[in-house]
Amino acid sequence: MINAAQVVITAFLLTAAAAAASTQIVPDKSISNSMKAHITFLADDALEGRKPGEKGYKIAARYVASQFSALGLAPVGDNSSFYQHVPLSRAGLTAAKPSIRINGQRLDGDNEDIMIGPSVTAAHEIVEGEAVFVGYGIDAPQHGLNDYAGLDLRGKVAVFLNGFPGDLPGATGAHLALQKTAAARRRGAVATIELETSASLKRRPWRLIKETFSRPITTWVNEQGEASPAPSANRATARLTGSASEMLFEKAQKSFASILAEADQLGGKPRGFPLGAAVRIERTSAMRTLTSENIVAMLPGSDVRLSKESVLLTAHLDHIGVMEQRTDDPIYNGAMDNAAGIAALIEIARLLAEAPTPPKRSVVFAALTAEEDGMVGSHYLANHPIRPDGERIVAVLNFDMPILLFDFTDIIALGAAHSTLELAVNRAAAQMRLRHVPDPSPAEGHFTRSDHYRFVEKGVPALSIRTAEKTRGSPISATFLREHYHQPSDDPGLPFNWVAAARYAQISALITQMVADADVSPRWYADSPFGQAFAPNSEKSNPQN
Known part of the structure; x- marks a missing residue:
């Protein structure tokens, strides 16, 4: 029996193969409900802010691994498990x-x-x-x-x-x-x-x-x-x-x-x-020394040749933990930062795994540790690859703190201006009747401040996908950043827009599908300082205006 969610997934990803769209994708309520369930669990007080190496993080890691397992993804961590153990010093x-x-x-x-x-x-x-x-x-x-x-x-x-x-x-x-x-x-x-x-x-x-x-x-x-x-x-x-x-x-x-x-x-x-x-x-x-985990899984590609290339999807699982010196609310739950990104990672995996035809390239999913400490888990993964020799990561898509408080009509893809990944973002956005807009605050250096950047340093084109408000200066995002970012109030009690949460997972899955199915792997633009610095000998493309 085919349920309603599978119908939506099938229609959604079949549409993704088309060059243009005639209708807007309607967010599926089942995705909204799943996003809510993931965020509510991962940002619960019982997980104590998911600090790497602590009990709450280990519970969160097991939760993500169980979700990957239920979707039938292949474990690609240590000893054929879902865990890549990261030795840490604090x-x-x-x-x-x-x-x-x-x-x-x-x-x-x-x-x-x-x-x-x-x-x-x-x-x-x-x-x-x-x-x-x-x-x-x-x-x-x-x-x-x-x-x-x-x-x-x-x-x-x-x-x-x-x-x-x-x-x-x-x-x-x-x-x-x-x-x-x-x-x-x-x-x-x-x-x-x-x-x-x-x-x-x-x-x-x-x-x-x-x-x-x-x-x-x-x-x-x-x-x-x-x-x-x-x-x-x-x-x-x-x-x-x-x-x-x-x-x-x-x-x-x-x-x-x-x-x-x-x-x-x-x-x-x-x-x-x-x-x-x-x-x-x-x-x-x-x-002191401790151990934390990256949770890693793979959806094998369907094309014999292209499956040896991978599109890596990343989101950090950790947050700040407990600040004992606070007497009001010591738990930094990290609902938006980054239970929301992890929830999206799981639902993207679901959309791709339950599609009638898997992507041509393999897709690797990584829930990463210690991002809040300087992208440590991603740095470890970038230096300890999980794919066999001869197989390579051709692109990284990162999901870090999408602000899901409004029914967004714009998306920002940090890094899109530097590689041909921009083309997939533009196509996917047009297909879902969204606008792809440039980073409104490039001086903040957001592209260099999350997990994908550890792979940029290895020469891999990358994106970090965020929501954006149509009206510049609208207070919703600014208010969140001023009052809730890295504060105990970033918890499930925030007024999440669950329709927006589903739409974020869908646009991200659509971009992933397009990158994974493209005939040619992504290339840096010739004028990108990141391509020049980290992949000087790679084949480049010119930006398309």
Whole structure:
């Protein structure tokens, strides 16, 4: 007997094969109900915020694995299971206060204007050296930026501004900004200090920066027990604002106020110089090892040749966990971030698995751990592939915090402007009578801030699919981000629009189907800075206007 849901799935994915649509896809109530059930379970208080390595995360992992199993997906994790075990190391500051001394004046870690994070490599660490200002700390001569030119960083403390010059394209600037700490250390810097600007504080208030920076650092460890480069390699030793930043420039040739004024100008690029300040940073960290899991499954492709290529679908399963210091509501449930993305991942799997004809390419589904800690689970998966040698991932589609509070008519596909994946998004959006609109805030660097980016770094074209409001400046998304993002109030009590939830799963499945069935695998556009940086020798295409 064929049920109503199967009729909808069949009609939906048969339509997906057509080049154009004559009617709008109507969201199926069964998908809405399933999305609601997944989110309600995964964001329940009983799962305690799904922190990697903790009991609540393990319950969530088992839930996702059981859903994949029920759909008949193939397990492709360790020992033919649904689990890829990720060895982690978590470092947090101890009760001993960290401190920074600037020209002998000590500022403790509880000073309002400083943040010092833990070390992932040393229990007790003291670093000291002369401070050298390096502008934005970006080494990219091809973009007219060589902030280290003429500066000696050996044994010094590199001091750089948060962000990037305003005349850089947002995606390019965000990509380059991720390389700052590594660039400084390659030049011999023993520590790095990041200074907030008026622009950076407008993007993210200092209150939220302090809350994030104070959390423990989690990273995966290799077979020798050594911490991986991510995320700690991209993190400054300390971050300063206000009077603490001004102290660094007290003996310098320019004041910090003049540096900020120059940075505030469009295209302002303050040049570097020695600050004449002696800096000493001390911190004590406690480290512990634990294990968490990526949950991985595959729908084998139906084409003998193309099935050796995979489209990887990712969504992070973890959230922040429990903040014991909060007395009101300590559980960060993560309903939108990212139970919603996981729910969509499961329903996309259902749509594709129950379709009359599987996609031509294989589709791999990955519910990832430790995204909130710096995309750690995806970094581990990218460095420990689950497909056999000779088989490759040709595209990554990521589902991270779709805001499902309104009946959206627009979608944003972060990264679409950089590869031929854009074509599938445009076709799918037109077919469902939706608009594909560009990223409204490219300077935020959203494309570089979720799990798909770990595969971009391996040269794989990728997208992250989000909902968008038709009217720019509409308050729904902005209100969520301001009041509920990374807060205990991101829970199932939010006014979810379950019709929108079903539509999000459907458009995502449709894009996946089109990518998986295309005759040619996705290619980077020739002008993409990501393709140029991470896949310089791959065959490129030109953008189609």
